[in-house]
Amino acid sequence: MIDLHCHILPGIDDGARSLEESLAMARIAVKDGLHTIVATPHTLNGIYLNPAKRVTSLVAALQKILTENHIELRLFAGSEVHLCPQMVKRIKSGEAATINNGRKYILLELPVQTIPKGLKNEIFSLKLSGITPIIAHPERNTIIQHDPDILYELVSMGALSQVTAMSVTGGFGELARQSAEALLSHRLAHIIASDAHSVDGRPPVLSYAVEDATEILGSHEEAERMVTEAPAAILSGNALEICEPSRVRKQDHFWK
Ligand SMILES: [Fe+2]
Helix, strand or coil: EEEEEEECCCCCCCCCCCHHHHHHHHHHHHHCCCCCCECCCEECCCCCCCHHHHHHHHHHHHHHHHHHHHCEEEEEEEEEECCCCCCCHHHCCCCCCCHHCCEEEEEECCCCCCCCCCHHHHHHHHHHHHCEEEECHHHHHHHHHHHCHHHHHHHHCCEEEEEEEHHHCCCCCCCHHHHHHHHCCCCCEEEECCCCCCCCCCCCCCHHHHHHHHHHHCCHHHHHHHCCCCHHHHCCCCCHHHHHCCCCHHHHHHCC
16 A cells, blocks of 8 residues: 555654654554555745755655665655645645656645635646646535535546545544544545554554445455555556546434
């Protein structure tokens, strides 16, 4: 399996606090069946600045240490860039790393409680520049939780979305779990990733979410694709074939 969203680099954001924790996270990941992780530290979120060059050199350094410790895990550079104005310009100047520095995909973080007005413009500009934004954990955005149609519109514009494994398994509460289930069942989610930050609170584990997603989707193959073929295509900068999404009817939600 491939984890497309993981805060495994030590000491540069609110993820792994030390090299020891990075190594412990890597061991957990391998034990769960992961062979590849994209390191996606926060950047441009008002707290952390992690330019592409920095992430790339830290990934190379951690990869070397993983190899020396016989941990069979491949690391690639990326970032979780917070929505901000002029994203294309910032990506081109290296303020935010695209996935595997391929300038084809970027992991895009939205605020938790709002959908900023400029979002569609930024997505439009990114797509126009050949960069596909992957919306990180939309199931945890309170506006999308109550109005999943917003995500349908973003996906219709060509954005992709990544649900977090622990949301699928219920670790972020019932609202996030229900939202993840609705997004998955309406084919509005394309990737499952851990968004791991530590060894205990949110470890790099995907297998349980794949089991739950199998039930939701009614297909183990489709659930597995969300942690194998789909992230592999993204990592390689290839186009991703997606299932036709459908709108989430408001009456489908018990919280409406
Ligand atoms: Fe994250």
